Amino acid sequence: xxxxxFGDIVDTNFIYSNEQRAVRxxxxxxxxxxxxxxxxxxxxxVHLPYKSTETSTIEAIGLAWSGYANGVAPAE
Amino acid sequence: xxxxxxxxxxxxKNIKDNGYKFKPISNExxxxxxxxxxxxxxxxxxxxxxxxxxxxxxxxxxxxxDYPFKYKIPLPTGVPGASGNQPAIPGVFRGFPTKxxxxxxxxxxxxxxxxxxxxxxxxxNNVRASISSVTEDNEFWYVQLAGTWSSTNPLPAPLFxxxxxTAGIKPTxxxxxxxxxxxxxxxPISRATINPSTQTRYGYVQAVLADVNPNTGLLKLRKRxxxxxxxxxxxxxxxxxxxxxxxxxxxxxxxxxxCQDFTRRxxxxxxxxxxxxxxxxxxxxxATLKPGxxxxxxxxxxxxxxxxxxxxxxxxxxxxxxxxxxxxxxTTAATSSxxxxxxxxxxxxxxxxxxxxxxSGADPSLPGARxxxxxxxxxxxAKDNVITSLTDRWSxxxxxxxxxxxxxxxxxxxxxxxxxxxDIPVEIKDVVAWEQNLVDQVxxxxxxxxxxxxxxxxxxxxxPPFNCQSPMMIQMMQKLFNIPSTFVKLQNxxxxxxxxxxxxxxxxxxxxx
Numbered sequence: 001x002x003x004x005x006f007g008d009i010v011d012t013n014f015i016y017s018n019e020q021r022a023v024r025x026x027x028x029x030x031x032x033x034x035x036x037x038x039x040x041x042x043x044x045x046v047h048l049p050y051k052s053t054e055t056s057t058i059e060a061i062g063l064a065w066s067g068y069a070n071g072v073a074p075a076e
Numbered sequence: 077x078x079x080x081x082x083x084x085x086x087x088x089k090n091i092k093d094n095g096y097k098f099k100p101i102s103n104e105x106x107x108x109x110x111x112x113x114x115x116x117x118x119x120x121x122x123x124x125x126x127x128x129x130x131x132x133x134x135x136x137x138x139x140x141x142d143y144p145f146k147y148k149i150p151l152p153t154g155v156p157g158a159s160g161n162q163p164a165i166p167g168v169f170r171g172f173p174t175k176x177x178x179x180x181x182x183x184x185x186x187x188x189x190x191x192x193x194x195x196x197x198x199x200x201n202n203v204r205a206s207i208s209s210v211t212e213d214n215e216f217w218y219v220q221l222a223g224t225w226s227s228t229n230p231l232p233a234p235l236f237x238x239x240x241x242t243a244g245i246k247p248t249x250x251x252x253x254x255x256x257x258x259x260x261x262x263x264p265i266s267r268a269t270i271n272p273s274t275q276t277r278y279g280y281v282q283a284v285l286a287d288v289n290p291n292t293g294l295l296k297l298r299k300r301x302x303x304x305x306x307x308x309x310x311x312x313x314x315x316x317x318x319x320x321x322x323x324x325x326x327x328x329x330x331x332x333x334x335c336q337d338f339t340r341r342x343x344x345x346x347x348x349x350x351x352x353x354x355x356x357x358x359x360x361x362x363a364t365l366k367p368g369x370x371x372x373x374x375x376x377x378x379x380x381x382x383x384x385x386x387x388x389x390x391x392x393x394x395x396x397x398x399x400x401x402x403x404x405x406x407t408t409a410a411t412s413s414x415x416x417x418x419x420x421x422x423x424x425x426x427x428x429x430x431x432x433x434x435x436s437g438a439d440p441s442l443p444g445a446r447x448x449x450x451x452x453x454x455x456x457x458a459k460d461n462v463i464t465s466l467t468d469r470w471s472x473x474x475x476x477x478x479x480x481x482x483x484x485x486x487x488x489x490x491x492x493x494x495x496x497x498x499d500i501p502v503e504i505k506d507v508v509a510w511e512q513n514l515v516d517q518v519x520x521x522x523x524x525x526x527x528x529x530x531x532x533x534x535x536x537x538x539x540p541p542f543n544c545q546s547p548m549m550i551q552m553m554q555k556l557f558n559i560p561s562t563f564v565k566l567q568n569x570x571x572x573x574x575x576x577x578x579x580x581x582x583x584x585x586x587x588x589x
Binding site for chain 1: 139140142143144145146149150151152153154155157158159160161162163164165166167168170186188189190191192193194195196197198202232233234235237239245247256261262263264266267329331486487489490491492557558559560562563565572574576
């Protein structure tokens with residue numbers, strides 16, 4: 001991925017082959033899993049480059065804790 | 077020779093004893109203490125590690141029951157709404173089909189790496205908190221963050237939150253952090269990323285954030301268990317070098333699980349649906365009823381412990397402590413209250429074992445790390461019938477808990493499966509035969525559990541995000557997201573279906589059929 005966008009996964013251990021997708025089914029049942037594997041997986045790394053004018057995740061978590069410590073409820 | 081299976085302590089059924097049943101103490105009113113070997117077998121990390129590997133390789137890698145999500149973090153009342161890209165936590169709920177929970181699925185949670193980035197940590201002059209310099213001693217690296225920090229301009233939240241009259245709180249202590257951001261707003265590097273100016277791989281260092289000094293901007297990173305991605309694209313531990321000056325930290329992958337083993341709880345089976353033949357109301361023996369804290373979920377002041385609600389209904393977590401002295405500090409939980417005689421029991425929801433098992437080391441536990449040994453057991457302490465300290469699920473940081481097999485399984489899938497723990501259970505007469513039995517049994521169990529899910533489980537199992545404020549899940553949400561539980565709002569979940577399409581349940585969105 002040469003030019004990842006905001007929210008893209010940039011590192012993952014989940015790379016399914018066509019053969020792996022083809023054998024996706026539940027146990028011995030005939031029910032097959034269709035579609036692509038899920039968006040996020042355990043161990044994925046995401047690209048979240050917030051600009052300085054935006055509220056980043058780490059900043060929002062800080063605001064949540066500060067709000068909680070000061071008795072301020074989250075906005076509806 | 078037959079080999080036992082199904083419980084963590086049953087490695088050989090030729091040894092007959094009631095102590096092999098999975099329960100903490102069976103002699104409430106006299107009798108000898110449970111034999112220590114049973115405890116060692118039952119609580120060993122090795123058993124969970126081995127079963128986790130089997131669980132991952134048996135079927136889950138291909139058939140994972142994943143519910144990916146993006147959680148938009150609500151801002152406190154009065155704070156202007158965010159513009160542009162919204163502050164969000166990406167992750168995935170991983171369902172583990174099981175026969176041991178009445179609703180058919182254990183839910184684990186993953187907050188993916190890169191969620192929190194230090195290039196968004198600014199001082200009052202808007203200087204980004206890159207790694208300015210690093211010093212060290214035998215145990216820690218001391219990382220100086222760029223910026224101007226003092227008692228009047230301390231490190232910002234969530235690294236440090238001042239609270240009048242107290243020392244303040246540091247919610248990020250215990251996070252696993254990695255120096256994988258080369259430039260502000262840049263893409264996190266991977267093990268394979270090559271530095272174009274040198275044509276060698278960048279590499280990075282991962283370590284546990286042990287503490288912060290808010291007044292000096294100093295981060296204290298634990299060397300033990302640190303991991304280095306080398307220029308050869310290999311992970312080694314401990315790291316041979318400190319974090320790189322000039323880079324920015326980001327958080328690593330974070331796990332939690334709601335299974336009985338990880339949470340040290342027994343569910344209440346009150347459903348007559350599915351595999352259960354009838355309601356089984358929970359009870360705790362009088363002699364094992366321990367003083368301590370318990371949680372209830374309330375809605376409009378009334379107890380609301382159901383598994384799911386609509387995506388527009390929000391409940392509140394309340395923690396009840398036996399005395400004011402043991403109320404939950406603001407570092408860990410939201411509302412708390414006192415009730416004389418409070419115990420670690422919540423009849424109708426779950427009965428509690430009390431106490432917690434902690435990992436024997438604080439290592440991130442990656443390949444090559446020091447092997448884990450027997451976990452430590454922490455419980456309340458009392459002297460002269462007076463409680464002197466309480467240790468429960470709210471006290472340790474997330475990665476201090478002993479992993480369950482589900483977390484080991486996800487670590488395998490991540491590619492960071494830890495080395496074999498050293499506490500292999502005793503009295504396994506033939507480990508080869510036992511393992512073969514494990515392989516066969518896990519495959520059979522997974523097929524059975526998956527078939528049950530397909531047959532009727534999907535009709536009544538609890539589903540994220542509708543279950544995210546159930547008593548079993550709310551702890552996970554708070555600890556996984558590292559935000560107060562009052563900031564866990566169901567309407568803020570955006571889910572992704574199998575085609576990667578986003579939908580918002582609170583707005584009536586549904587996955588593609």
